[in-house]
Amino acid sequence: MKSIEFIPVCEPFLNGNELKYVTDAVQTGWISSSGKYVKKFEETFAAYCGTQYAVSVCNGTAAVHLALVTLGIQKDDEVIIPNFTMIATALGLCYIGAKPVFIDADPDTWNIDASRIEEKITPKTKAIIPVHIYGNPCDMDKIAAIAHKYNLRIIEDAAESHGALYKGKKAGSISDMGAFSFYANKNLTAGDGGMIVTNSEELYQKCLYYKNLCFPLNAPRNFIHQNIGFNYRMSNLSAAIGLAQVEKADEYREMRIRNFHRYQERLGKIDGISFQKDQDSALNVRWMNGILLDPDIFGRTRDELVYALREKNIDTRLFFTGMHRQPALIDFGCDGASAYPVTENLSKNGFYLPSGSNLKKEQIQYICESIKVLKK
Template identity: 60%
Template sequence: MEAFLAKFLPVCEPLLAGNELAYVTEAVSTGWISSAGKYVKAFEEAFAQYCGVKHGIAVSNGTVALHLALVALGVGKGDEVIIPDFTMMASALAVCYTGAMPVFVDADTETWNISPAAVAAKITPRTKVVMPVHIFGNPCDMAALESICADKNIILLEDAAEAHGASFGGKRAGGLSRIAGFSFFANKNVTTGEGGMVVTDDDDLAQACRYYKNLCFPLDAPRTYLHADIGFNYRMSNIHAAIGLAQTERADDLKQQRQAHGLLYRERLAEIQGVCLQQDQPGGENVFWMNGLAVTPEYGRSRDELVAYLKEQAIDTRLFFNGMHRQPALEKYGCDCRGAYPVSDMLADNGFYLPSGSGLSNDDIHRVCDVVAAFRR
């Protein structure tokens, strides 16, 4: 009965407490609901400025943001793109869309990000891009990755889908590589519901992204409806951009809330034997998109038992990603799924994340941690 009466804690819900409704209402009331409205450009400019770069190109989701960035870089059949094994499937799919081959690298045991040492071991003459993912908002060791890529004349492309406002060495995610892709899915620190953005300082790459995202219509000439290249309909609507602009206006506040929650989770969960936590990347600023843990044998219960118990207590969770080397679709595509990925496997088999939305209260977090602590055997 107690669990039935308990407040349900979703794993992550958006916090829409700024100008979102006002901007969307203005877009709807004026009829500007397509990609031609004023909020698209305003959002692109505001978010690019937030990342510390010159250009933002708004698109319909984070997966296509990565695909568009890869297309702008000229990635195609015969190329290899190194990605983390421990990541969301979208990272690999964006590479597959180009005809290139994703190559997997195991995670670091502490930060759970791509291991730079393992990256160096996977480079071949076909490697064109290294695409690190800032897992759960924890920035990668970009200095080590940049050094590896510079030595081999390889392009560094950030998958910053989970890292709005994160930084490394004093520079924000999105400005740590030649080009980057973000997601604005509903659970992200900055959201548009569905949406994404490519950000870059490179004028030519920005122009290429704008060209390819809109069916390859000419950028500076009248539309004759003759298309010189194969393009994509990756446009973002004015309504989504209106939400994104309002979110960007409060991006630092949203980040600080997630960070405060992350530190409280870390403080409480560190007290519980058998709980393994992600560690911050030295030199980086973690924005705690998600607060995850991996259950070790010392906990006395399995991951799945704990997840089921949390559900009984009206606390929502999500399992960690399955490694890319385990994905049937990628094996079918032709990826090399052989080899050992022990860290990725450990996280996939034992990890999950807890409620992490920006609107959580401290009491909510204490309640979650109390349940995790009480269930330990």
């Protein structure tokens, strides 16, 4: 097998009007959050998601936090989140003084196991944050039924799932609010950036208010502030990139999904390797192509395989470490003692392969051949 240039786990793909719009923003001097691209990006993204409103923010972590604030989540409230996620899902709760309550993952979809949610609901529970892990929509009907039964709010953490579909609806648009990230490795990027989508005018207005230091929305600026706000504004430069990306959202989504099919064709029948499973009526947009190893069958541990791939110029990333193993959250009073066997297995044996939108067929071929020869 010929060796090949280093293959990063993900590179942004900026193939549309990015440069044109950013150049325009620079040339016209509109580089902070007041420029026209912010509004255009928000409108275009809302239309893409099928929601009435979208509010841009500076990153996905801020989007989750702002959504919690506007829904009125308060100190000592409890909010259900998946144990297998990126820590940003939990951080907004910590900022507020509310408590993240963990639910183990489903072994097939790797998403929150909706059948385990009810056992963690207490009188203090106020909301659920399902995360569409790696682009795979959660079982939203089941989650919505639980939320309805216990009068809970739902924020979808859709940071990884731009354009994913659940029963024909876009991820992020299915509940009270959806929070997105536009970090450089996401299916759509703005460099850094985030967005909240919602159909509620009230929540939309609150987002606008809190994200901009609680300046009054419809009154002259007298620099008197009634509430504690945040500076979560997105710059016009980021929005210029983001707009160009949304214009090509379907094309980029297809590229990510095509990567998955290429991996699956070549690795799907290898004993000891499994992929994330989709559920019926959902479109997984394959932000990252994760694989889960059974080391006894594959003949190598995950860490051995990752190291050997690195030697072959192939970059990978380990799966998330469960929230119950985060010192920051345990110190915060979260449950680190219960058993979360599915998360443990994912964290120990899972990693993702290069997954950028413009990954070439030959690169995927090389990656898969490299894995095949490493199987014992």
